[in-house]
Amino acid sequence: MGLIYIVGSLSIAAFxxxxxxxxxxxxxxxxxxxxxxxxxxxxxxxxxxxxxVTGATDGIGKEYARELARQGLNLVLVSRKEEKLIAVTNEIGSQYNVKIKWIVADFAKGREVYAHIEKELNGIEVGILVNNVGTIHDPESLDKVSEDMLWDLLTVNVGSVTMLTRKILPQMISRRKGAIVNLGSSSELQPHPNLTAYAATKKFVTHFTKGLEYEVAEHNIHVQLVMPAFVATNMNSYSDKVRQGGLLFPNAYSYARSAVFTLGKTSETNGFWVHGLQYALMKLFPMEIRTYFVYQLFKRMRIEAMEHRLKNQKLS
Structure with a gap:
């Protein structure tokens, strides 16, 4: 009984x-x-x-940038569409008295974009890097996802967080000051059938971030992993229920306000209290059960996405 008590107590404490x-x-x-x-x-x-802030013209990235500006930080907004960058720059600039620079960069193009970004950042001491940019596809089995989409997933979701961090990290190390925020996902918790490749890229972000945290701690650099669950953004446009928002699905503004509050306070967060509870509850179950639950959930979402596409085709 004594051994069982000790093992049980240690397990509860660890959890x-x-x-x-x-x-x-x-x-x-x-x-x-x-x-x-x-x-x-x-x-x-x-x-x-x-x-x-990368991926700064929509969703979490846009609202994260807005919240940083509210707190008095100057911004460099990075995204692939110039017209949207100009619109967001004007929008945030009209609200807050901060300097804003924008850089057009399509991370799906791979290695060629980083020299351009590095050149545009010349002379700017980057205090905070927010690796937010990412891409996703509608729920679908791997054999039906286009090869172009899969290459974009790998190039954007894995490549951007790795290579942009590598570009900016040396100046932070030389100043012994800075923060790197990597937007992962709660989907890293277990395999995600019907979003198999996407969830795998987010598991990469988790391991990359936690390894980097230890590497740069001696240089006084803060590294944070942010793992949201569903947020009502365009990335979830395949689901009307998610996009409608609600207690389980905060909008990007509410989520970003909460996530920025945790910056500098913790190295790992789900960014929003409801997401934290969801994540903790899911971890109570073995991975096989979690994976089966996610499989059933996204099997229904796959059907919802197909119906959504058909509806849009009829309207167009």
Whole structure:
């Protein structure tokens, strides 16, 4: 009985630590300034005055950039469409008195875009890098996903977070100051049948981020993994239920406000309290059960996506 008690206690303690460490870190960060008033109080003081945000013209990326601007950071917005970059620059610039620069870059083109970005960033001390850009396809079995789409998944979701971090990291190391935020996904928790390749790329982001965190800790650089669940954005346009929003599906504005609040406070977060609860509850079950549940869920979503496409075809 004694051995069972010890094993059980250790298992419970390990589970609580793994799932509640983000919450405890945030509580600590809220209380700590009262006891250590000399700590940096703003993101600019902690990391620097400029933030680079990729995929900055829609969804989480756009709202994350807006929230950083609200907190006084200058922005470099990176996306593939010039007209949308100009529109978002004007929109955020009309709200907040910050400097904003934009860079047109299509990450699906691969290696060629990074020299262009590096040139455009010349002379800018990047304090925060937000690797948000990503792509996804409607739920579908791998054999029916086009090869072009699969190459884009790998090139954008894996390539961008790796190579842009590599470009910007040396200047952060030389200043001993900075933060790297990588947008992963709760889909990394288990395989995702019908989004198999997408979920695999997000598992890469998890391992890449956690490894990098240890590599650069000695240089005083903060690395954060953000793992959202469903957010009501265009990336989930195949599901009317998700896009309608609700308690389980926050909009991009609410999600980004919550996620930015955790920056500098914890190295790993789901970004939104409901998503944190969902993630913790899913981890209670063995991977086989989680995978089966996700398979059934996305099998229904696959049908919903097909119906959505047919509806749009009839309207067009």
């Amino acid at each position: 609580l630590y793994e799932n509640l460490k983000s919450l405890f870190s945030i509580i600590k960060s809220v209380v700590e300034p009262f006891f250590r008033p000399n700590l940096p109080k703003t993101l600019a003081e902690k990391f620097g005055n400029w933030a680079v």
